[in-house]
Amino acid sequence: MAAALPSAYAAKNKTKFVPGKDLTLIGKVMPTPDRYARVDTVKYDGFTDYQRRSLNQESSGLALVFKTNSDRVEVNFDYKKRHHAYNGTDVASAGADLYIKRDGKWVYAGSGVPSAKGEPVALVSAMAPGEKECLLYMPLRSIIDEVYVGISPDATITPMENPFKHKIVFWGSSFTHGVSANRSGMAYPLQLQRATGLDIRSLGVSGNSKLQQSYARVLADSDADAFVFDAFSNPQAPEIRENFNDFVKTIRAKHPVTPIIFQQTIYRGSRNFNTDNDQKEAAKMAAAEEMVRKAMETDPNIYIVYPAADTDGSTCTDKTHPSDMGYYNWMESIRQPILDILAKYNMK
Amino acid sequence: MAAALPSAYAAKNKTKFVPGKDLTLIGKVMPTPDRYARVDTVKYDGFTDYQRRSLNQESSGLALVFKTNSDRVEVNFDYKKRHHAYNGTDVASAGADLYIKRDGKWVYAGSGVPSAKGEPVALVSAMAPGEKECLLYMPLRSIIDEVYVGISPDATITPMENPFKHKIVFWGSSFTHGVSANRSGMAYPLQLQRATGLDIRSLGVSGNSKLQQSYARVLADSDADAFVFDAFSNPQAPEIRENFNDFVKTIRAKHPVTPIIFQQTIYRGSRNFNTDNDQKEAAKMAAAEEMVRKAMETDPNIYIVYPAADTDGSTCTDKTHPSDMGYYNWMESIRQPILDILAKYNMK
Known part of the structure; x- marks a missing residue:
């Protein structure tokens, strides 16, 4: 058309x-041949056909x-x-x-x-x-x-000149992508962009943020001043344990001291009554906490923050994804913690 | 199917x-031949074909x-x-x-x-x-x-027995209908139902709540213990002035002392920069305030409350309709004022 x-x-x-x-x-995280795509997936290997042809091309953010x-x-x-x-x-x-x-x-x-x-x-x-x-x-x-x-x-x-400053690269799940937000600008990273003036480059990859090397290589090649990752929403606990260290290692090879702020995953509505989901999600959270805390012992530029998108499932659209209300709560809950961390690096 | x-x-x-x-x-506001319809539109006259065949049959609420x-x-x-x-x-x-x-x-x-x-x-x-x-x-x-x-x-x-008590009949616009809520239970009257235990029967008629006699006759025939109306979101200022008194009169003929709580219309996102909409909406609000306050001088069972769904347009999905966040704000802002009014009638 x-x-x-x-x-x-x-x-x-x-x-x-x-x-x-x-x-x-x-x-944009990086220049791409297609202006409104987000990743140059010809240049990078390791992506599935769906990620290459579809997901990475979506104009979110x-x-x-x-x-x-x-x-x-x-x-x-x-x-x-x-x-x-x-x-x-x-x-x-x-x-x-x-x-x-x-x-x-x-x-x-x-x-x-x-x-x-x-x-x-x-x-x-x-x-x-x-x-x-x-x-x-x-x-x-x-x-x-x-x-x-x-x-x-x-x-x-x-x-117009880009009105935002400090290149903060977000990466994450459908949550970071903004799925179930009522408008495209209500994904939580974009609410944060408007609220803080930070130059946020958000790479939300619905269902596909599993700490893979493919995305690690893309993120490593970006000229980020800081990273914020919603990295524990898609992988299960064993994947988190298996992939986390290599994911960090690939980024650290090109960004030795750039702050990396990990976000714990959020509480999902499905946990209220689905005991299977509740256990799986609790295991993910425990693995995430364990892996990040261990990395923080040797890497002073790694952080963890705790989004409070939804404490009782009331903002869930579909058992998983927050409405605008959940994304607003998320943004508000991480805003000051992230600003405090960035301030240590003179990003004000 | x-x-x-x-x-x-x-x-x-x-x-x-x-x-x-x-x-x-x-x-349900009243029994209907079709179990999941809301109004018996064979029994009542004055409805348009769209209202009769479609809108009044929708299962909202x-x-x-x-x-x-x-x-x-x-x-x-x-x-x-x-x-x-x-x-x-x-x-x-x-x-x-x-x-x-x-x-x-x-x-x-x-x-x-x-x-x-x-x-x-x-x-x-x-x-x-x-x-x-x-x-x-x-x-x-x-x-x-x-x-x-x-x-x-x-x-x-x-x-199960109906767990809710005191029949509170809501009527109103697409807002009361819940348009742009992420889930069907997030329309503000239904959020209020769960939060208060009130037996809310909500007749939201998207775009069609213009203080018409047709709807006044339906509402008058309900066995409401109280009414709550979002009656000023659809009509323009001249319609409000023309229809308001007859609308109240028709209801009062069958409900001489039942409390009627009018809600002022909400702030719409389109008002932020569209000067035409801003003027029209301000005129509606002025007409609503004027008509309700005049009615309150002679009718001690008429009230006005002021929903604060959205003060800066940030919850708007489409320039008009709130997201879940707006409907939550709406519910919270009218909750105590409505409970205070109902308490005067021993509805606790």
Whole structure:
């Protein structure tokens, strides 16, 4: 599906569409041949076909930043794959999420998903005059060829400098990916980005963060100032024990003193009554605690933090994934602990 | 689509399915010919075809209560219409949401949606032995012919007495309906039901709560002990001024002294930057405040409360509808004010 440019819709609504390639893209762990992919999976080995062709290509966590004096912002996507999830909204899976800076804060401005027929969606309209700084998150789970940002025909739109600082590379499970968040910008790393101003590059790989060497090699090659890992949500306890040390070793080969902040996995709703899950999750947590604490004895730049996304399962969408409420709780619970650690490295 | 009983799936998994008609159904404003519909729209006039054939038939807010000693609970639905929304999850639109009583509290046990091919879904499994009291919410937006609850073949399942007391009839917009909640049980009236033990019968009619006489006649015929209305989210300011007094009059004809608690409408995310929406919403709020305060001068059993679902738009899914976080904030903000009002009428 190609978003015609200018389309009949654009003509009717007198909207001017500008391709994302003319704007600033942030949130990437590394450069990739496809602009809205996250990992160059031709360069790295060890990935499964699914990881290579699909998961690593999803645009979760990427965002455009630009300035415009338009009275409205519309958006359309050329999808390579338009994702629908049973446990998430289409707004999050295939849509855009827009924030505008006001009084130093990133304030929600609008969200939406282009129609299944390929028509653009208005994220915000009827805005007061003046130039705005915009932060536009890409879809959570879809694969994108190009994004088109629509503005009024007489307005200007210009690329903006990355407003965030200190390259903090997140890696993790569907939780870090943001699965079941209502909007693409509500994954907890992105909430943290807006709340702290940190330049977060988030590589959430739903169901596939198992401390593998493939991802360790990618992360090692990034120019991260710090790492934050949700590394214990996908592997079972034996995998954690088996893979943890080699995972750290591969990263340490290229980042000998970069802080690595491990996050304990979160409490899942399924634990409330499913005794099997409760035991498995407890075993994972114990293995994680054991492995990280042991590594901390010899490596002063390894840390552990404890997200409190959900203490009683009430935020679960599908027995596993938090709603926005869970991701908000997660972000709030790790915010100060992470800022305290980064401050030791003069990242303020 | 008929859920075969027993199905090949059931045989393979050794699951016994029991139809909802053998269990207790709660949450209904009134009896209806179709068990999982909410309004008898043959009996009442003034409804549009959409309201009659679709909206009023959706199972939002209805729930089954039962006791079982099964180690698992599965569910399947015979859908008359399986709903999908761009701004909600399929788990909420077409799925089930299960709570089990533990230490006097309704604790989340599991949620899920039967497969599109009609296979049942396991909401919880591997439970510890013992009889459980279960509260199973029906889908938020689908229309249901029958629900089948699956248990282990040697287990018992029995209808339970309605565990909630004082008939509190809610009526309102898509917000009361629960649109964009991640699970069907996360609409704010249902969160309030579990948190307070009130017997809430919630008639949320997405986009269609405009203080019409049709709905006033339905509400007047209910045997409510109290009313709580989200009546100012759908109509514009002129409609509020035009319809409000007649709406109250129709209800008062059959409920002369029943408390009626009006809720101010909530802050919407679209107000942050859309100046048109901001003005329209402010006008609605002013009209609502004016009309309710005037009615309160002569009617001592009319009240107004102020939900704080979202003060900065951060919980918005689609510029309008809160996520679970917004609905939780809403519930918490009206909980004590409503309990204080009900206490005056000895509803404790």
